[in-house]
Amino acid sequence: MNFWLLLENSLVNLRETEMDKGGKMKNRLSRRDFLRTGMCLSAASFLTSGKSLSSREMKSSKRLVIASGNGLRATEKAMELLKKGEDPLDAVIAGVNIVEEDPEDMSVGYGGLPNEEGVVELDASVMHGPTHNGGAVASLRNIKTPSQVAKLVMERTDHALLVGEGALKFAKAHGFKEENLLTDKARKKWLRWKETLSAKDYWFPLQKDEVEPELQSVLTYHGTINCLAIDEKSDLAGVTTTSGFDYKIPGRVGDSPIIGAGLYVDNEVGAAGSTGRGEANILNCGSFTVVEFMRRGNSPEEACLQTLKRIASKSKLQTHLLNKDGLPRFNLKFYAINKKGEYGAASMWSDGKFVVHDGQENKSIEIAYLFKNGEERKQN
Ligand code: ASP
Numbered sequence: 013m014n015f016w017l018l019l020e021n022s023l024v025n026l027r028e029t030e031m032d033k034g035g036k037m038k039n040r041l042s043r044r045d046f047l048r049t050g051m052c053l054s055a056a057s058f059l060t061s062g063k064s065l066s067s068r069e070m071k072s073s074k075r076l077v078i079a080s081g082n083g084l085r086a087t088e089k090a091m092e093l094l095k096k097g098e099d100p101l102d103a104v105i106a107g108v109n110i111v112e113e114d115p116e117d118m119s120v121g122y123g124g125l126p127n128e129e130g131v132v133e134l135d136a137s138v139m140h141g142p143t144h145n146g147g148a149v150a151s152l153r154n155i156k157t158p159s160q161v162a163k164l165v166m167e168r169t170d171h172a173l174l175v176g177e178g179a180l181k182f183a184k185a186h187g188f189k190e191e192n193l194l195t196d197k198a199r200k201k202w203l204r205w206k207e208t209l210s211a212k213d214y215w216f217p218l219q220k221d222e223v224e225p226e227l228q229s230v231l232t233y234h235g236t237i238n239c240l241a242i243d244e245k246s247d248l249a250g251v252t253t254t255s256g257f258d259y260k261i262p263g264r265v266g267d268s269p270i271i272g273a274g275l276y277v278d279n280e281v282g283a284a285g286s287t288g289r290g291e292a293n294i295l296n297c298g299s300f301t302v303v304e305f306m307r308r309g310n311s312p313e314e315a316c317l318q319t320l321k322r323i324a325s326k327s328k329l330q331t332h333l334l335n336k337d338g339l340p341r342f343n344l345k346f347y348a349i350n351k352k353g354e355y356g357a358a359s360m361w362s363d364g365k366f367v368v369h370d371g372q373e374n375k376s377i378e379i380a381y382l383f384k385n386g387e388e389r390k391q392n
Pocket of ligand 1: 268
C-alpha cells in the first residue's frame with residue numbers, strides 16, 4: 013500500500029467511525045481525529061521509510077469479489093458498488109439480485125426449477141462480517157429476491173431464519189410483491205420430468221419428436237449462486253441464494269440458507285460459501301469448516317479442498333452416495349476469501365469455473381478439484 017493510500021484510508025476510517033448523538037455519521041474531523049491522523053501519518057512514514065510492505069500486506073487493502081461460475085454479472089456489479097464505498101453485504105446482494113431476477117438462470121430466483129408439485133421454493137442466506145450478523149429464508153414462495161428478504165431478517169428481527177409461510181408474510185409486510193416465479197420454460201421442464209417419472213403413474217410420456225430438443229433431457233439440474241466480498245477496510249460479507257434441487261419434495265431445505273453450511277463469514281478470518289449437494293454440506297457444516305481451516309493457516313483453496321476431503325470421507329458411511337469406485341456420486345463446491353484478500357475455490361469433481369473480480373479484471377478461473385474421472389487428485 014502506498015503512503016497516500018494509507019493516509020486516505022486512515023482519514024476515511026476516522027470519518028466513518030464518528031457518530032453524532034442521533035446515531036448519524038459525522039463527516040468532519042475533530043482536533044482529536046487530527047492528532048490521531050497525525051499519529052497514523054508518522055506510523056505510515058515509518059513504515060514507508062523502512063522495507064516496503066510485502067505483497068500479502070498489499071492485498072489486505074485490496075477489494076475483491078468472488079462468486080460461483082454463474083456469477084460474472086454479480087461480481088461486476090458488486091465490485092462497482094464496493095468502489096463507490098458501499099457496504100460489502102449490500103454490494104454482493106445487489107450482484108446476486110441480477111441472477112435472481114434473470115429467468116434464464118434456472119437455478120436461482122425467478123425462473124428457477126420448481127419442486128415436485130411445480131412450485132418454485134427459494135432459499136437464501138446473508139452474512140455480514142463487521143457485525144457478525146446473518147439472516148436467512150427457506151422455502152420462500154412467490155418472491156423474486158430471497159437474498160433481500162434474508163437481509164431484512166438480519167436487520168429487522170431478532171431471528172436468523174424464517175421459513176415458508178412465515179417468511180412470505182414477513183416479506184409482504186416489508187412491501188415485497190408476490191409474483192408467480194414459474195416461467196413457461198421451467199414449467200415445461202417440470203412437466204417433462206413428471207411425464208418421464210415412471211411406468212407406474214398415469215402420465216403419458218410424449219413421443220420424442222413431440223418434445224422440444226432442450227426439454228429432451230430430464231437429467232436433474234440444480235445450481236445456486238454464492239458471492240463473497242472483501243472491501244478496502246478488509247471487511248467481509250457473503251450471500252448464497254438458490255431455488256434448490258429441482259423437483260425436490262415440497263419443504264425441502266438445502267444448505268444455502270443454513271449459516272455454517274451454505275455460507276459462513278468470520279470477519280477476523282475469512283468468508284466461505286458453497287454450491288452443490290446441500291445435504292452433504294449440511295451434515296458437515298461445510299462453509300464453517302472452510303473458515304476454520306483458514307483460521308489454522310490454510311490458504312483459501314487448500315481450506316476448500318480439506319473440507320471436501322472430509323465430506324468425501326464421511327460420505328463413505330452412506331453407500332447410496334457412492335459410485336462404483338467408492339467415491340462420492342455428487343458434486344459440491346466451496347468458494348473462499350481470507351482476511352488478507354486471498355481467494356480460492358474447489359470442487360469435489362473436476363468441473364467448471366468460478367469467478368473473481370480483483371478490481372481491475374472480472375474473470376472466470378478453472379476451479380481446483382479433489383477427484384477427476386474417478387481418481388483422487390494428486391496433492392503436491
Ligand atoms: N446447494 C443447493 C441445494 O442443495 C443446490 C445447488 O447448489 O446445486 O439446495
